[in-house]
Amino acid sequence: MEHGPDTVAVFLDHVGDGVTVQDPSGRLIYANAAAARALGFSTAAELLATPLSQVMERFAVFDGDGEPFPLDRLPGRRALRGEPEPAVTVRFRINDTGDERWSVVRASPVLDAAGRVRFAVNVWQDATAQKRTEIAQRFLAEAGEALSASLNIDETLANIARLAVPRLADWSAVHMVGEDGAISQIAVAHVDPERVSWARRLHEQYPADPNAEQGVPKAVRTGQPELIPEVTDEMLVAAARNPEHLAILRHLGLTSALVVPMIARDTAVGAITFIAAESGRRFDERDLELAQELARRAALAIENARLYDAERAARLAAEDAQVRFQTLFEGVPDAILVVDGGGRIVEANAAAGLLLGYELEALLGLPVRDVSCASAPPLFGNFEEDGERRAETELRRRDGSAVPVEVWTRRLDPPAGPIGIAVVRDITERREGDQIREEVLTAIAHDLRSPLGAIKLHAQSLQRSLRRSGAVDPQRLDDGLQAVSTMSARVGALLEDIVDIARDRGPGAVPFDPEPTDLSALAERCAAEVAAATSADVQAEVAVESLVGRWDAHGIERVLLNLLNNAVKYSPAGGTVTIRVDRIDDATVTAAQVVVADEGIGIPAADLARVFERYRRGRNVGQIAGTGLGLTGAKQIVERHGGSIAIASEEGRGTRVTVRLPLEPGAG
Secondary structure (H helix, E strand, O other): OOOOHHHHHHHHHOOOOEEEEEOOOOOEEEEOHHHHHHOOOOOHHHHHOOOHHHHHHOEEEEOOOOOEOOHHHOHHHHHHOOOOOOOEEEEEEEOOOOOEEEEEEEEEEEEOOOOOEEEEEEEEEEOHHHHHHHHHHHHHHHHHHHHHOOOOHHHHHHHHHHHHOOOOOOEEEEEEEOOOOOEEEEEEEOOOHHHHHHHHHHHHHOOOOOOOOOHHHHHHHHOOOEEEOOOOHHHHHHHOOOHHHHHHHHHHOOOEEEEEEEEEOOEEEEEEEEEEOOOOOOOOHHHHHHHHHHHHHHHHHHHHHHHHHHHHHHHHHHHHHHHHHHHHHHHOOOEEEEEEOOOEEEEEOHHHHHHHOOOHHHHOOOEHHHHEOOOOOOOOOOOOOOOEEEEEEEEEOOOOOEEEEEEEEEEEOOOOOOEEEEEEEEOHHHHHHHHHHHHHHHHHHHHHHHHHHHHHHHHHHHHHHHHHHOOOOHHHHHHHHHHHHHHHHHHHHHHHHHHHHHOOOOHHHOOOOOEEEEHHHHHHHHHHHHHHHHOOEEEEEEOOOOOEEEEOHHHHHHHHHHHHHHHHHOOOOOOEEEEEEEEEEOOOOEEEEEEEEOOOOOOOHHHHHHOOOOOOOOOOOOOOOOOOOHHHHHHHHHHHOOOEEEEEEEOOOEEEEEEEEEOOOOOO
16 A cells, blocks of 8 residues: 555654754755644744744754754754764754753755765654753752762852752852841852852842742742743832842843742741843743752751751860860869769879879779778768768878878769769868967967066066065166066067068068168177077177178067077087178179078978978977977068078088178168
8 A cells, every 4th residue: 555745744743753854955845743843833834934044043052061062063964965974962942932952863864866865854852851850860969969068058058059050040049047037148150250249249239128029038938939930021120129220130131030948847948049041041840840859958958067067066065065174173273083883983183193192094993992091081971871071081192191181072963873072172281280380389388488487587586675675776676677678578579570470471561671780799799698598608700890781670680589599499409509790792792691500400301491481390399399480580581681591401410591681782
């Protein structure tokens, strides 16, 4: 059964692929219905009646990468030139509608008997659905990589905006909703960087109206996408703030728009906007589906980034709190011990290690009983009892020695189980201080008792003489009253020394009245007074008959008497005490020097560094009374003059104290 050309044409009109036939000049001489529709014509006859040049002007042809496709490389034209005609996939956009389609184009030459090309048959196989799917999948895959490339939200969204241009749109922008509900533009993208800068300035000049009934504010407010297949001038007029703004919008040449909200946990966290302009494309439902999927993935990435930021912030806060706690924990000067319910030390600060003589690592895990003295109350008492306790006890150091401590303890009940915390303060010095103060009070009473006893004896002697004879020999009365006066002055001076030093006042609070003073004469007078009062062998050696300087006479007298009395006191077996006065003249100093030396018990080497401290005395003094204040006061007075005082001593062989005083001291 034969079929004519009309019958074949009917068959071809029912073929889904577009079919066209060109003559050697390139003119279309046949087209089926599918070809006409693909090229934007209502009928094949309308297509064939249109010159080929006008047909080609109705659409733009691109390759798979979106680059313009040269028309002379189309398979039909190559087939007419006798060139190989491999199939090509082209993307073409109908300029009037912006509709984009993809086709796989093949061409076959029809040859005459001489082998010349008479016609080229083109077959246009529609690949739009397949290509759209491929592009969407590829785009979403790249978007997934971009979204996972960084946990920085702004950077991630900027990547998405750049990725959408120009494959999905000419413009792309991302807006985010802040904690205060304000909408801010995070990223904007266009192929031209200058246009990006311009768009940012435009947004700053005309920010989105949060109550607008279109665009980003509406999408964020309602959670619904907005598809505008064609942007009309009426829309631009409605959106413009003023004539200048309208002119700018018209200049952009907007053709279509898509706004899709990013929804996370049923809340819009932002929106992505896609705009078509210079490309002339029109968005449709398929574009909307792709944009919504992209927005869904972006919202998920934002949520992950926020969770990461929250977790990181919490971690940093916890680390900061740990650092601050550790700093405070280690910075506390008192020892801190933390004990678990089993009685083992689970935490301790550096002060605890120093107090107990352990390396911190060795202290941790140690049973608390190992640092408790068996004879002392336990550190935590009954661990099962709540509340806090304060007590004094003793702890055992690693070397076995005991250290007296004051302890504050408390039981805590964290989720991991009960613990006990103890703040431990070493009270060794406090106890020593208590003992020293007791000894000082005893020594003060002893030092006052002697002159007061002498006063009493002289008074009683004069009283007996008066009662016995009714009169007192004038010379005896004068001697007795002079002794009473001298002893009273000594008591007053002693009380003054004790008050000045015991109050621990600064040097400026002690009277300081420099005046011309003969140090040689003062030393001889002090030596004679101490010798008379103690019957000790006190010798004055004056190398310079008169050595005058501006010094506080009363203060220097107190220093010399203190040093001489100490020398006598700490020479219980006797021996000579000497005080020597010299003038020192050398290249570095011009000064008066006083040296007080004895042959007494001396000072242990371990105590020499602290003998000038308040209440400090050599550990070998035994029952010899003393306050531990004298040398402290002497040092204050000498240094007030700008001088120096030093002690050299050897236990069992005596002590040598050297005082140097500038001959022209400062005001101090």
